[in-house]
Amino acid sequence: MPSVLIGRRRRTRQIRAGSLKIGGGAPVSVQSMCNTRTEDARATVDQCRRLEAAGCELIRVAVPDMAAARKLGRIKAAIGVPLVADIHFDYSLALEAVRQGVDKVRINPGNIGDKARVAEVARACKAAGVPIRIGVNAGSLKAIRNSPRPRWTAAKWASVMVKEALDEVRLLESLGFRDIAVSLKADDLDRTVLANRLFARRCDIPLHLGVTEAGSSLAGTVKSSAALSLLLADGIGDTVRVSLTEDPALQVRAAYEILKAFGLREYGPDLVSCPTCGRCQVDVEKAVKQVEETIYSSPDLLRRSKGMKIAVMGCVVNGPGEAREADFGVAGGKGRGVWIERGKQIKVVKESEWVREIIRKIRSGK
């Protein structure tokens, strides 16, 4: 159930990237981007498969040159998730990506060139049934080409970002092309949130959300979470990406955790664990890490544990009480713990057996 904090989802038109529905009431989907060299098709396919196993629903790859563009067909054929070609500067790469059969093209109008080139990409995409994401980044706006560091307020930045996005939308729509998504990203909360709120009021085009260059694992997740939370609470957002200087599979997990907190998507278990304190005589941190690593590296466990509430608590003073609402879990003693199922204390389990017992319980599904 979506959180009561979530406003009514914004009504958008629906587009499709391969089999994935975006907008128009479809679930908010999770996107990530490979950090392999795309022309190294084998490495890219390997990473795509890891992302797919982690639940990624749309995978973007950089297409910096024709060598990369010509590998897209091979990559696409080897994976089961829709593939997005990320194009900057050279519109001919977008045309090649479409020929290679990608499911979506992302272009940055600030650096793709003149209108005639954008129009040519639109014509090719229309003929192939491929949607286009207009990706507007604050750092590459046309308006700042000659003044790279304007002293604008966040509201001014947002209005320029939205104007540039809408200019491209109008150009595409004037060509009869309507399968459009838009993203408006900056590296800070204010511009990202204001731009997306403003755009959402102006048209019915699905929005891909993210904070660009968000940062390292912890800082980037917190910043992305803050921005996405404000927008999702407004009912805005159709696809999301958490951009981290990290393994792309972790980006997938971070995105799902945000959506899961809002009740917008289910993803693995709700793992409740205590922060530990001076009463704790077991290694809760280690157990939780091991449980997470085991679940999130196994598509089967990820699927089976969906919606389960599992508790790992440090002691029996507060543990059993706090674990009461969990489907099952364990509350520590000294080198052992009380196994609890739906509030009932069932047995005692040695600390060394906790992870195995939790995984066994997920597998049994009871």
Ligand code: SF4
């Ligand atoms: S469950 Fe026990 S060990 Fe964990 S924080 Fe609470 S009192 Fe401390």
